[in-house]
Amino acid sequence: MDNQLINELKEKFNIVFRDVSLLEQAFTHSSYVNEHRNLQLSDNERLEFLGDAVLELLVSRFLYNQFPTVPEGRLTKLRAAIVREDSLAKFAKECHFDRYIRLGKGEENSGGRNRPSLLCDLFESFLGALYLDQGLKAVHEFLGKIVFPKVKAGAFSHEMDHKTRLQEVLQRSGDVLIDYRLVKEEGPAHERLFWTEVFCDGQLIGKGHGKSKKLAEQDAAANALGHLEE
Amino acid sequence: MDNQLINELKEKFNIVFRDVSLLEQAFTHSSYVNEHRNLQLSDNERLEFLGDAVLELLVSRFLYNQFPTVPEGRLTKLRAAIVREDSLAKFAKECHFDRYIRLGKGEENSGGRNRPSLLCDLFESFLGALYLDQGLKAVHEFLGKIVFPKVKAGAFSHEMDHKTRLQEVLQRSGDVLIDYRLVKEEGPAHERLFWTEVFCDGQLIGKGHGKSKKLAEQDAAANALGHLEE
Numbered sequence: 001m002d003n004q005l006i007n008e009l010k011e012k013f014n015i016v017f018r019d020v021s022l023l024e025q026a027f028t029h030s031s032y033v034n035e036h037r038n039l040q041l042s043d044n045e046r047l048e049f050l051g052d053a054v055l056e057l058l059v060s061r062f063l064y065n066q067f068p069t070v071p072e073g074r075l076t077k078l079r080a081a082i083v084r085e086d087s088l089a090k091f092a093k094e095c096h097f098d099r100y101i102r103l104g105k106g107e108e109n110s111g112g113r114n115r116p117s118l119l120c121d122l123f124e125s126f127l128g129a130l131y132l133d134q135g136l137k138a139v140h141e142f143l144g145k146i147v148f149p150k151v152k153a154g155a156f157s158h159e160m161d162h163k164t165r166l167q168e169v170l171q172r173s174g175d176v177l178i179d180y181r182l183v184k185e186e187g188p189a190h191e192r193l194f195w196t197e198v199f200c201d202g203q204l205i206g207k208g209h210g211k212s213k214k215l216a217e218q219d220a221a222a223n224a225l226g227h228l229e230e
Numbered sequence: 231m232d233n234q235l236i237n238e239l240k241e242k243f244n245i246v247f248r249d250v251s252l253l254e255q256a257f258t259h260s261s262y263v264n265e266h267r268n269l270q271l272s273d274n275e276r277l278e279f280l281g282d283a284v285l286e287l288l289v290s291r292f293l294y295n296q297f298p299t300v301p302e303g304r305l306t307k308l309r310a311a312i313v314r315e316d317s318l319a320k321f322a323k324e325c326h327f328d329r330y331i332r333l334g335k336g337e338e339n340s341g342g343r344n345r346p347s348l349l350c351d352l353f354e355s356f357l358g359a360l361y362l363d364q365g366l367k368a369v370h371e372f373l374g375k376i377v378f379p380k381v382k383a384g385a386f387s388h389e390m391d392h393k394t395r396l397q398e399v400l401q402r403s404g405d406v407l408i409d410y411r412l413v414k415e416e417g418p419a420h421e422r423l424f425w426t427e428v429f430c431d432g433q434l435i436g437k438g439h440g441k442s443k444k445l446a447e448q449d450a451a452a453n454a455l456g457h458l459e460e
Binding site: 053 | 276291
């Protein structure tokens with residue numbers, strides 16, 4: 001196994017594998033196995049199968065706890081944004097995993113080392129190996145360094161609507177009461193207009209209007225976000 | 231909360247919730263919440279979001295351990311068959327969960343209590359509640375009563391091909407070496423025919439032939455299964 005990888009994992013993440021063969025397997029692409037049949041290696045695909053599910057659970061649990069009042073539909077969108085291919089490929093690169101994956105020559109020559117799908121699989125198989133070696137808690141801690149801080153910082157929140165985003169921003173430092181109040185409605189039924197204000201712990205933080213109550217609330221949330229993010 | 235449900239869970243599965251409000255939430259459909267706004271209830275959708283991921287991990291881990299040599303592609307197919315809507319709806323019915331879900335009147339009248347999507351969500355939200363209340367191990371034990379025995383008995387194996395199915399059957403009682411040997415090939419290139427034999431720990435258990443090595447192996451596996459399952 002590449003000592004550089006072992007050192008990097010130790011120094012950056014304080015991760016030391018008990019069973020190094022699991023780590024080795026996580027960094028072995030099927031193309032490498034196919035080109036070295038005499039070595040009787042195992043590729044990382046079964047670990048990826050497992051790691052994918054480990055990631056899904058830990059991200060779900062994190063979102064569930066982090067956003068205690070966000071409805072299921074938005075949690076699902078956010079989770080999808082976090083675990084999708086290009087996100088995971090970026091995490092893998094950030095950990096320098098691309099440097100250590102063992103590829104067959106054909107795969108190497110066709111640029112496999114930079115292919116998002118390959119890097120995404122690699123990230124998941126690393127998680128699978130870490131899970132088998134050290135359990136769920138160790139994977140949770142690793143994700144707490146690589147993934148969760150980005151979620152807290154709002155890196156995936158463009159997937160949410162303004163109201164959810166506002167809730168996320170305001171609840172970053174603790175529970176607050178967010179309250180939308182309809183302050184006015186005008187006009188005939190077919191072109192009625194609604195005015196809404198949004199309050200955080202009783203303090204007015206944004207105003208909006210729209211052709212429905214829902215749109216007026218979204219508008220107020222966007223308005224509040226504009227002030228907050230100035 | 232319905233005492234009948236509490237009793238059934240205790241008697242059938244030896245499950246006693248510490249926080250009964252979680253169990254209550256798992257059995258509360260959004261249609262019920264909408265019809266009883268004054269009660270300020272929470273529906274089961276966020277628990278379903280979590281339970282879905284808990285199920286995914288536990289089924290993945292079970293399959294990973296149960297089928298130590300089955301490739302990732304087939305594990306993925308098998309997992310999908312186990313966690314799909316109609317499978318989960320059946321599990322929910324088997325546990326009598328359909329009797330206890332709280333529905334709004336509209337949902338009840340339109341047959342919601344028997345709708346697979348609703349029962350599937352209910353099964354997942356129950357798992358989410360159990361996970362929050364008692365951790366992963368408790369959910370694993372529950373699935374060990376309701377789901378895993380069926381997988382071991384081959385209830386989902388029609389999702390696999392004959393070779394995978396054969397492997398599964400033979401490895402049920404421990405690791406064995408399964409070996410396909412090409413014993414003959416005949417005919418011109420464009421209509422060549424292959425004969426294969428399959429051995430289990432060195433003993434011939436099936437014969438097959440086909441227009442490719444792959445098809446001949448599948449045929450031999452099906453032949454072996456025929457003998458084994460007689």
